[in-house]
Amino acid sequence: MKTNQKSTRVKDAYTAIKVAIRSNQIPAGFQATEAEFATRLGMSRTPVREALIRLEAEGLVEMIQRRGARVLPIRTEDMREIYDILMTLEPEAAANLAVRNISQAQLEPLAQATTEMESALAQDEPEIWAEADDRFHMMLLDMSDNRRLRNFVRSLHDQAHRARMITLRLRSDLTQSTREHREIMRHIIDGEADAVRALYRQHRARSSSEILRILDTYRLVPL
Amino acid sequence: MKTNQKSTRVKDAYTAIKVAIRSNQIPAGFQATEAEFATRLGMSRTPVREALIRLEAEGLVEMIQRRGARVLPIRTEDMREIYDILMTLEPEAAANLAVRNISQAQLEPLAQATTEMESALAQDEPEIWAEADDRFHMMLLDMSDNRRLRNFVRSLHDQAHRARMITLRLRSDLTQSTREHREIMRHIIDGEADAVRALYRQHRARSSSEILRILDTYRLVPL
DNA sequence: GCATTTTATAATGCATTCATTATACATTTG
DNA sequence: CAAATGTATAATGAATGCATTATAAAATGC
Numbered sequence: 001m002k003t004n005q006k007s008t009r010v011k012d013a014y015t016a017i018k019v020a021i022r023s024n025q026i027p028a029g030f031q032a033t034e035a036e037f038a039t040r041l042g043m044s045r046t047p048v049r050e051a052l053i054r055l056e057a058e059g060l061v062e063m064i065q066r067r068g069a070r071v072l073p074i075r076t077e078d079m080r081e082i083y084d085i086l087m088t089l090e091p092e093a094a095a096n097l098a099v100r101n102i103s104q105a106q107l108e109p110l111a112q113a114t115t116e117m118e119s120a121l122a123q124d125e126p127e128i129w130a131e132a133d134d135r136f137h138m139m140l141l142d143m144s145d146n147r148r149l150r151n152f153v154r155s156l157h158d159q160a161h162r163a164r165m166i167t168l169r170l171r172s173d174l175t176q177s178t179r180e181h182r183e184i185m186r187h188i189i190d191g192e193a194d195a196v197r198a199l200y201r202q203h204r205a206r207s208s209s210e211i212l213r214i215l216d217t218y219r220l221v222p223l
Numbered sequence: 224m225k226t227n228q229k230s231t232r233v234k235d236a237y238t239a240i241k242v243a244i245r246s247n248q249i250p251a252g253f254q255a256t257e258a259e260f261a262t263r264l265g266m267s268r269t270p271v272r273e274a275l276i277r278l279e280a281e282g283l284v285e286m287i288q289r290r291g292a293r294v295l296p297i298r299t300e301d302m303r304e305i306y307d308i309l310m311t312l313e314p315e316a317a318a319n320l321a322v323r324n325i326s327q328a329q330l331e332p333l334a335q336a337t338t339e340m341e342s343a344l345a346q347d348e349p350e351i352w353a354e355a356d357d358r359f360h361m362m363l364l365d366m367s368d369n370r371r372l373r374n375f376v377r378s379l380h381d382q383a384h385r386a387r388m389i390t391l392r393l394r395s396d397l398t399q400s401t402r403e404h405r406e407i408m409r410h411i412i413d414g415e416a417d418a419v420r421a422l423y424r425q426h427r428a429r430s431s432s433e434i435l436r437i438l439d440t441y442r443l444v445p446l
Numbered sequence: 447g448c449a450t451t452t453t454a455t456a457a458t459g460c461a462t463t464c465a466t467t468a469t470a471c472a473t474t475t476g
Numbered sequence: 477c478a479a480a481t482g483t484a485t486a487a488t489g490a491a492t493g494c495a496t497t498a499t500a501a502a503a504t505g506c
Contacts, residue, residue, distance in 0.1 A: 008459070033487060044461045045488090050276055057280035059371070066468050066487055081369045088315045089308070146304045148282070152375055232490065256457060267491045268458090289457055289498050452503070463492075474481070 009047035014054055016041060021060055022161055026071050033068035058155050074163040076215045082160045083208035089153055090137065091200035093144040094184060098193040102143070107185050109139050114181040121175060126168045129178075134161075136181055167214040177207055232270035237277055239264060244283055245384055249294050256291035282382050297386040299438045305379045306431035312376055313360065314423035316367040317407060321416040325366070330408050332362050337404040344398060349391045352401075357384075359404055390437040400430055 017037070020026040032040075038048045052069045055061040062070045113136040120129035134157065141150050180203045187195040240260070243249040255263075261271045275292045278284040285293045336359040343352035357380065364373050403426045410418040 010459080035487075046460055046462095049488095050273065050459095053273060053276050054280060057277060068487080081371045084369055085312070085372055085375075088311055092311045146307055148304045148379070149308055152308075156371070258457075269490050269492090272458095273489095291457075448506085450503100450505080452501100454499100454501075456499080457497090459494105459496080461492100461494085464490090466487100466489080468485100468487080470483100470485080472481100472483080474479100476477105476479085 009043050010050045013041050013043065013048045013051035017051060017055060018060065021071055022158070024162060028071050028073035028162065031064070031068060031070040037069065059159050074159065076212060079160060079163050079212055079215060082156045083204065083212070086153065086156055087201055087204045087208065089149060090141070090204060091197040093141055093146070093149060094188065094200045095193040095197040097140070097143055098188045098191050098196045101191060102188055104189050107189065110136055110181070110185055113139065114178065114185070117178045117181070121178060126174065129174060130164065130168055133177070163215065164211065167211045170214045170218070171210050173206055173210045177203065232266045233273045236264050236266065236271045236274035240274060240278060241283065244294055245381070247385060251294050251296035251385065254287070254291060254293040260292065281378050297382065299435060302383060302386055302435055302438060305383045306427065306435070309376065309379055310424055310427045310431065312372060313364070313427060314420040316364055316369070316372060317411065317423045318416040318420035320363070320366055321411045321414050321419045324414060325411055327412050330412065333359055333404070333408055336362065337401065337408070340401045340404070344401060349397065352397060353387065353391055356400070386438065387434065390434045393437045393441070394433050396429055396433045400426065
């Protein structure tokens with residue numbers, strides 16, 4: 001219990017708003033004054049303001065001159081930006097793992113996540129699949145010893161999250177995507193860095209183009 | 224004059240502190256309470272606090288529980304992190320330019336910067352060289368149409384800036400580095416994406432290992 | 447002397463207050 | 477009626493005040 005979690009209003013506000021955005025409880029495009037956010041959260045403007053500043057730095061919110069804060073929508077263009085970066089960074093991070101001689105045991109949490117993805121697919125539970133998928137990528141990233149890389153990629157995932165969830169049930173590549181996780185792990189264990197990089201990149205490229213295609217086709221997530 | 228620069232205290236504080244950190248007027252490791260920063264800047268704690276929050280998000284400053292804000296030092300480890308990321312992102316961005324069929328004219332500002340680097344070298348003015356070098360990389364990045372990429376790389380450059388300046392006069396690779404800029408530009412114009420990527424990566428790898436070597440050798444920028 | 451508790455100090459987290467100013471709306475003018 | 481001007485309102489930017497609490501210093505007990 002000594003988790004050192006001295007909850008502060010700023011943190012509460014930050015977390016509450018972030019969760020609400022992720023889950024679409026506060027929809028993209030929603031705009032409100034600082035005072036409104038504050039009232040809603042039952043605190044004064046000050047902590048809310050500071051939380052909003054952080055959320056703005058993370059690209060989830062935009063503060064507009066005299067009209068408060070606006071929950072940023074994710075457009076196709078944004079997703080393209082995000083995936084272009086992920087397609088570069090994540091494969092490289094994974095390839096580095098291959099070089100480091102990772103044991104199968106160390107990858108066990110990843111294998112676990114992948115297993116969950118498989119069973120989620122079997123039971124047609126895409127949300128659970130998505131959660132495990134995210135976990136896979138994040139755990140893999142956490143094994144990288146580059147804190148800046150971790151934080152940045154995490155922030156990109158956060159930004160992309162809503163769009164991913166919206167497109168989830170329209171995707172046809174989930175099975176393929178899951179299978180690739182196994183391949184990537186195998187090549188990491190075998191220390192084949194180039195193969196890991198290529199595979200991971202392909203993995204991201206596929207899901208990226210699938211998601212972008214869906215967004216474009218249905219013109220989803222506009223505002 | 225309609226530069227739309229409604230200066231606000233938060234912005235003033237942000238800029239002032241950032242500039243002071245970059246230029247080492249406030250040295251790495253310096254720590255002071257919010258109140259001290261506020262006094263020094265001639266304003267109240269509130270705007271300073273908000274500026275510090277932003278600077279913390281950019282990795283230039285760290286806010287510590289009950290002892291104010293501390294200017295983050297850059298350790299060898301940090302530089303390694305930063306350059307590992309740059310070595311991945313920048314070559315990719317440059318390679319994308321090659322694909323886009325850029326004309327020589329469009330690269331003129333880059334050529335200009337490189338010329339300045341050459342003359343700075345001839346006159347043994349490493350600081351001027353460094354400024355032009357930074358400009359080269361930033362302009363190249365600005366040609367990428369990925370705003371998130373731009374901002375992130377810019378923030379990494381900001382973080383690395385002090386360490387770069389400190390090692391500047393000890394580096395022996397400036398001439399080589401400058402020469403590589405010309406090569407990179409040539410390959411961009413020729414549309415040889417792979418060559419651009421490889422060259423740029425090598426370019427970063429070289430300067431990175433040079434800087435890291437110096438930092439390690441002289442144990443610079445410790446605190 | 448050394449460890450532990452008490453007290454004092456200082457710094458922050460947050461609420462409140464106030465002045466400034468952007469924006470919308472109403473009014474006037476051509 | 478359109479454009480311009482004036483005015484009211486609302487929202488923010490910033491200062492201030494205060495309660496809370498971490499840290500250091502002092503005092504106490506062993």
